[in-house]
Amino acid sequence: MPWNFPIPSVTLPxxxxxxxxxxxxxxxxxxxxxxxxxxSWIPRxxxxxxxxxxxxxxxxxxxxxxxxxVMRIFADIAVALTxxxxxxxxxLAWLVRERWLLLNIVLSALLTFGLTWYLLERFxxxxxxxxxxxxxxxxxxxxxxxxxxxxxxxxxxxxxxxxAMSALNNFIALLAAYVLLPALASEKSATALTLIxxxxxxxxxxxxxxxxxxxxxxxxxRWLGRQRTQQFVLVIAILTITLGAAHALHLPxxxxxxxxxxxxxxxxxxxxxMELEFGIVGELFIVLMFVSFGASMQLRHWSSIAIPVLLVVxxxxxxxxxxxxxxxxxxxxxxxxxxxFSIGSLPLTESGFGLIQISAVYPNTTAEFVPFIVGSxxxxxxxxxxxxxxxxIKSGECGHV
Amino acid sequence: MSPLPFAKSQPYTMGVELELQLxxxxxxxxxxxAVDLLAAIEPxxxxxxxxxxxxxxxIELNSSIxxxxxxxxxxxxxxxDAIVTGARRLNIDVAGGGAHPFQKWSEQRITxxxxxxxxxxxxxxxxxxFTVFGQHIHIGVESGDDxxxxxxxxxxxxxxxxxxxxxxxxxxxxxxxxDSARSNVVSAFPLSGTLPLLHHWNEFEVYYEELKHAEIIxxxxxxxxxxxxxxxxxxxxxxxxxxxxxxEHAAMLAGxxxxxxxxxxxxxxxEIDENxxxxxxxxxxxxxxxxxxxxxxxxxxxDAKRHAVRMPIQLDILERLQDLQGYAESDIDRFVLxxxxxxxxxxxxxxxxxxxxxxxxxxLNEMARLAATLxxxxxxxxxxx
Numbered sequence: 001m002p003w004n005f006p007i008p009s010v011t012l013p014x015x016x017x018x019x020x021x022x023x024x025x026x027x028x029x030x031x032x033x034x035x036x037x038x039x040s041w042i043p044r045x046x047x048x049x050x051x052x053x054x055x056x057x058x059x060x061x062x063x064x065x066x067x068x069x070v071m072r073i074f075a076d077i078a079v080a081l082t083x084x085x086x087x088x089x090x091x092l093a094w095l096v097r098e099r100w101l102l103l104n105i106v107l108s109a110l111l112t113f114g115l116t117w118y119l120l121e122r123f124x125x126x127x128x129x130x131x132x133x134x135x136x137x138x139x140x141x142x143x144x145x146x147x148x149x150x151x152x153x154x155x156x157x158x159x160x161x162x163x164a165m166s167a168l169n170n171f172i173a174l175l176a177a178y179v180l181l182p183a184l185a186s187e188k189s190a191t192a193l194t195l196i197x198x199x200x201x202x203x204x205x206x207x208x209x210x211x212x213x214x215x216x217x218x219x220x221x222r223w224l225g226r227q228r229t230q231q232f233v234l235v236i237a238i239l240t241i242t243l244g245a246a247h248a249l250h251l252p253x254x255x256x257x258x259x260x261x262x263x264x265x266x267x268x269x270x271x272x273x274m275e276l277e278f279g280i281v282g283e284l285f286i287v288l289m290f291v292s293f294g295a296s297m298q299l300r301h302w303s304s305i306a307i308p309v310l311l312v313v314x315x316x317x318x319x320x321x322x323x324x325x326x327x328x329x330x331x332x333x334x335x336x337x338x339x340x341f342s343i344g345s346l347p348l349t350e351s352g353f354g355l356i357q358i359s360a361v362y363p364n365t366t367a368e369f370v371p372f373i374v375g376s377x378x379x380x381x382x383x384x385x386x387x388x389x390x391x392x393i394k395s396g397e398c399g400h401v
Numbered sequence: 402m403s404p405l406p407f408a409k410s411q412p413y414t415m416g417v418e419l420e421l422q423l424x425x426x427x428x429x430x431x432x433x434x435a436v437d438l439l440a441a442i443e444p445x446x447x448x449x450x451x452x453x454x455x456x457x458x459x460i461e462l463n464s465s466i467x468x469x470x471x472x473x474x475x476x477x478x479x480x481x482d483a484i485v486t487g488a489r490r491l492n493i494d495v496a497g498g499g500a501h502p503f504q505k506w507s508e509q510r511i512t513x514x515x516x517x518x519x520x521x522x523x524x525x526x527x528x529x530x531f532t533v534f535g536q537h538i539h540i541g542v543e544s545g546d547d548x549x550x551x552x553x554x555x556x557x558x559x560x561x562x563x564x565x566x567x568x569x570x571x572x573x574x575x576x577x578x579x580d581s582a583r584s585n586v587v588s589a590f591p592l593s594g595t596l597p598l599l600h601h602w603n604e605f606e607v608y609y610e611e612l613k614h615a616e617i618i619x620x621x622x623x624x625x626x627x628x629x630x631x632x633x634x635x636x637x638x639x640x641x642x643x644x645x646x647x648x649e650h651a652a653m654l655a656g657x658x659x660x661x662x663x664x665x666x667x668x669x670x671x672e673i674d675e676n677x678x679x680x681x682x683x684x685x686x687x688x689x690x691x692x693x694x695x696x697x698x699x700x701x702x703x704d705a706k707r708h709a710v711r712m713p714i715q716l717d718i719l720e721r722l723q724d725l726q727g728y729a730e731s732d733i734d735r736f737v738l739x740x741x742x743x744x745x746x747x748x749x750x751x752x753x754x755x756x757x758x759x760x761x762x763x764x765l766n767e768m769a770r771l772a773a774t775l776x777x778x779x780x781x782x783x784x785x786x
Contacts, residue, residue, distance in 0.1 A: 091426060094492040153508065155425065157437045157491050226764030271767055275428035332441065332490070397433060399508060 018066040025063075025071065028055065029287040043385040045147045045290045052294020063295045075292035078285035079143065079350075080239045080257050081278060083170075086142045087261020088275065089163035100331035104323055105165050108345075109138045109172045111319035119311040120372070128184040129368045135180060136373045137312050138173035139349030140166040141384060143293065147286050148388040153399025158337055159392060162344045167258060170349055174255040178202050181362060195362075205251045210259035213242045214267065222272045231274045293350050297378050309375035316380075320345050337395065344391030347384025348377055405606045405621075407545035410466075410635030412666065414541035415659045417473065417651055419462045419644050420454055420534040421484070421776070422501050422769075424494045429769035431458030431504045431532070432493045435512060441487035450480060455517050456509040456532045458501070460484070466541070470656035471733040477648040478780060485777050494773035497651075498755065499534055499569030499583035499643025502765040506530045506573070527590065533583040534644040536566060538655045539636035540662045545602025547666055548630040551637045552596050553673040554665035555628045555658070556681060559641050560688035560697045561721065564714050565741065566642035566654055567692045568751035571765055580692030580752035583643050584685065592618070593625040595678055605630070627685075637662070641685075646751045646772055649781045653744075656737035661721070663728045676700075680709060688714055693748040718745045740785065749784040 014020070033047030055062045063071060095102045113134040120130035145166045149159055182195035217238045224230040242260065246253045264273055278285070321342040328338035358366055392398050425432040435457045442448050452461040462480050467473040481495075488495050509529045511521050521528040542548045567580035579585070587593050599605050612618045621632065627641045639658055645651045665671070680698040687695035691714075698709040699717060722742050729735045744750065759768045775783060 088427065091492055094426075094489075097489055098492070156433045160425075160492055226762070226767060271770060274764065274766060277428075396436075396513065399510065 018070045021067040022070055025055070025067070025291060026284070026287055029291045033287075041386060041390065043148055043389040044151060045144065045286065046382070046385050048287055048290030049294035049297070049381055049385075052291035053297045054294075055291070056295025056297065058295075058298040058300075068295075071288055071292050071295075074285060074288040076243055076253075077236070077240055078289035078292075080243045080253070081236070081282070081285060082143050082146045082289070083167075083254060083257040084235070084239055084261045085278070086146050086163055086167045087258045088265040089160060090167045090262045090265060091164075092262070092266045095164070098331075100327050101161055101164065102168075104327045104331065105168045106172070107327070108165075108320045108323035109169050109176075111323055112138050112316050113176070115315035115319050116312055119315050120308055123308055123311060125308060125372075126368070128365070129372075131180065131184055132177075132365065132369045133308075133312060133372045134315075135173055135176045136369070137316050137348065137376065138176070139170040140345045141347035141349050141380075142166050142170060143289055143350060144347040144381075144384050144388055145344070147290070148385060148392060150282070150286075152389065152392050152397075154392045154395075154397045155399065156395065156397030158341050158344065158395040159397045161341055162388075162392075165341075165345055167262070169345075170254060171258050171262075173349070174252055174258075175203070177358065178252065178255075181358065181365070184365070202250075202252050203255070205249060206246065206256040207259050209242065209245060209249065209251055210256050210263055213238060213256075213260045214263045217264065218268065218272060221274075226272070226274055228274060228276070232276050232278075235276055293381065296350075296374075297381060298374055299378065302375070305371050305375045308372050309379060312372055312376040313379050316348065316376075317342075317346060340391040340395040342391075344388045344395075346380060346387045348373075348380040350377065350381070403606065404610050405632055407548060407602055407630070407632040408635035409543055410541035412541055412543050412547075413659050413663050414466045414468060415470075415473065415655045416464045416466050416539045416636070417477075417655050418464075418537040418539075419477075419497070419651055420536070421460050421462060421644060422496045422498060422534055422773075423458050423460060423488070424496055424501075424769055424773050426492055426494055429494070429766045429773070431456075431501050431509065432491075433457040433510050434488075434491050434493050435460050437491055438484070438487050438493070441490050442483050443486065444483070447480060447483045451484065453512045453514060453517075455512060455520060455528060457512050458504065458509060459512075459532060459534065460495075467655075469731060469733045470652040470659075470737055473655060474649055474652045474780065477652065481648060481777070488777075494770070495777055496769065496773035497534070497568065497644045497646040497776045498751065498772050499567070499581055500572045500586075501532070501534075502571035502755075502759075502769055503574040504532065506532060524590070530586055530589070533569070533586045535583065535587075535640060536642040536644045536651050536654065538562075538639040538642065538658045539631060539634060540639075540658050541634075541636050542662070542666070545605070545630070545632065546600075548632070548635075548637050549596070549599060549602055549605060550669065550673070551662055551665055552628045552630055553598075553677065554671050555637065555639055555661065556595055556678070557671055557700075558661060558721070559627055559639075559681070560684045560695065560714050561718050562639055562642050562654065562658070563685065563688035564692045564695060565657070565718070565744065565750060566645055566650075567689070568643040568646055568755065570752045570755055571759070571768075574765065576756070576759075579690050580750060581643050581689045584641065584689035587625055587627075587640075590625040592623055594627070595681060596626055596628060596630070598673065598675065598677065600673065602630075643751070645782075646754065646775050647779055647782045648776075649785075650751070653737050653740050656734065657722075657741055660725045660728050660734060660737070664725055667728075692750050692752055693718075693745060715745055715748060744782075744784070747784075749782070751782070754783055 028051045029048045032051035033044040036042050036047030053059055116134035116137045117130045178199045182199050246256045324338045324342045423432040423434055435453050450463045454461050464476050484495055506529045509532045511517050563581050569581050569583040572582040629638050631638045642654055684697040687697050693715050695714045696711045697714055699712045700709050722738050758771055
């Protein structure tokens with residue numbers, strides 16, 4: 001009787017598939033971080049950004065197709081987790097007592113917006129573009145702040161202020177973007193009523209979704225009890241569902257996540273929801289998130305946008321520094337603490353999420369100001385992690401000391 | 402000139418030091434805000450009574466000298482209010498209790514002061530494990546000889562203080578089965594334990610000089626004994642208590658020490674012989690492990706020719722409280738005795754409350770939060786409200 005050995009047909013060399021690519025990406029990120037870690041003043045996440053940049057559209061352009069899709073899903077969840085963790089630093093009762101911090105956050109947002117707008121308009125950029133660039137220059141990067149805080153095991157007065165600042169100035173920037181866009185937009189394809197409706201839908205919808213998520217989560221958290229493992233899975237599950245729902249409903253994801261985190265921190269009076277540390281699993285998300293951010297960094301048209309980008313970066317630095325130092329004494333911060341707080345706040349929010357969603361409705365408008373934001377991001381994603389790490393180490397709140 | 406002069410103080414006056422936990426309000430782990438909290442204290446004059454401790458999640462509150470427990474409570478409330486106001490600015494909470502239930506000792510940060518860095522260099526990891534929270538009670542005495550006698554005399558009642566103050570059942574994330582897990586931490590230090598069997602202050606001075614000359618110690622601070630004389634204050638310091646969860650409880654313990662001191666110095670009822678400390682460690686263990694459910698070996702009465710016997714700590718405390726009635730001089734003294742009697746009779750130390758709260762709420766974080774609420778907002782023990 002003939003006997004056939006089932007030999008699978010294998011094509012050599014093995015074709016790349018998403019799983020191989022995914023693993024390769026993780027290893028690349030780790031290697032990048034390991035190389036960067038030899039320089040003590042550069043944080044690990046800069047290594048992930050560097051690898052992302054080399055592999056992404058600004059470099060070898062390998063992160064396309066399936067790979068890009070897989071990576072985006074992980075990066076989306078990672079950003080949601082980061083924003084959730086950061087939003088839970090916003091303790092409204094504390095901000096009522098610590099009004100100088102609240103004032104610092106609001107004034108630095110207004111000054112960043114105003115100064116960016118003024119400088120760019122003086123440089124010859126149209127008013128609406130200058131104003132929109134100003135809005136997107138407000139937010140401090142939640143991802144960088146949280147990742148550096150986590151890496152350094154930072155804990156203390158400046159760390160808490162920095163986290164609250166990052167959560168709230170992003171909140172302000174997103175609100176401002178959705179409120180002002182209808183007035184500033186240069187869309188020929190949409191009527192003013194359509195644009196205003198879009199704003200009302202986006203803001204109302206994201207708050208409603210955040211509240212519904214909170215209502216869904218709390219009974220489940222109470223039912224599961226204060227079991228760390230179960231609550232960890234619950235948070236990941238709820239955040240993923242909310243993320244999917246926000247995408248499906250075309251609602252601003254960052255705003256929804258921030259609103260949900262702030263609600264869950266301030267309405268849960270019995271503290272049924274445990275504060276979760278994401279540990280080793282969190283590291284996986286962080287690698288992919290920063291590789292993904294790195295992949296979106298671009299150096300195109302640098303000669304034409306260099307000066308506006310430098311103006312945006314300068315406006316942001318001056319606005320945050322001036323406000324913080326002006327309010328340092330009433331807020332009872334020492335000059336050194338004011339300096340560390342200002343430097344730590346410098347990284348600019350990766351606006352990928354917000355911009356992609358906004359550009360679906362405002363394609364022409366976003367096309368005008370996005371190059372300045374992407375350029376500013378390039379500068380501040382290189383400098384930002386270093387600045388935040390430096391500030392937290394100098395503030396004495398780093399756990400490694 | 403005396404090498405270690407003992408400052409005379411008014412007998413039986415009292416003061417306390419309370420080491421307190423600073424907790425972040427996100428997950429109720431230990432915070433790191435001690436330096437910022439001290440800077441935030443108002444009025445500034447109160448900063449003299451609030452001290453930094455070895456790691457940055459701790460702060461120490463020092464009372465001034467008091468004749469009675471009631472004025473002590475009033476002063477502690479004032480200090481508590483100042484600390485709470487500062488803590489709220491920083492968005493942290495403050496709590497009593499002998500040990501933080503789930504902090505990891507390796508994550509604690511040494512407070513940036515010369516002495517604390519020296520301790521870290523000297524003791525290595527032990528310095529960070531010293532992130533535990535005790536109440537120290539000072540009782541004034543007239544002379545060094547009285548201080549030596551009282552330090553030995555108090556040693557007989559160390560199990561009482563441990564059992565009554567026990568407030569550290571959880572440590573490093575687990576229920577230790579001890580009522581006071583904190584008591585075990587201090588034992589690791591080389592100069593912990595008890596005062597040597599000396600009877601007079603001049604003998605102690607010789608001993609002190611020898612150790613200093615041999616560079617084993619630099620000052621009295623290097624003795625981590627359970628009870629130690631404090632010559633610069635003219636007091637004897639009891640160091641075995643966990644910081645209670647409420648201020649009134651802390652004042653009750655100080656009141657008990659005051660009454661015991663009156664009795665001990667007046668009657669000198671205890672003979673300090675070579676066998677005095679034989680069962681000390683056993684009794685200390687029983688109190689730390691079982692709290693008011695423990696049983697200690699009680700020495701025979703003076704001149705009695707029989708062996709030590711085992712006696713429930715509860716009963717031993719109740720008998721002592723009964724005997725001290727004759728030394729109560731004021732209503733507050735009598736209140737102290739009544740309150741402690743009930744606490745002992747019903748076995749209601751803070752370890753019981755902490756375990757009950759953990760059982761009800763299911764998380765150490767939540768237990769820590771509620772303990773902080775108790776310290777910041779209540780004065781009376783939850784069992785007596």
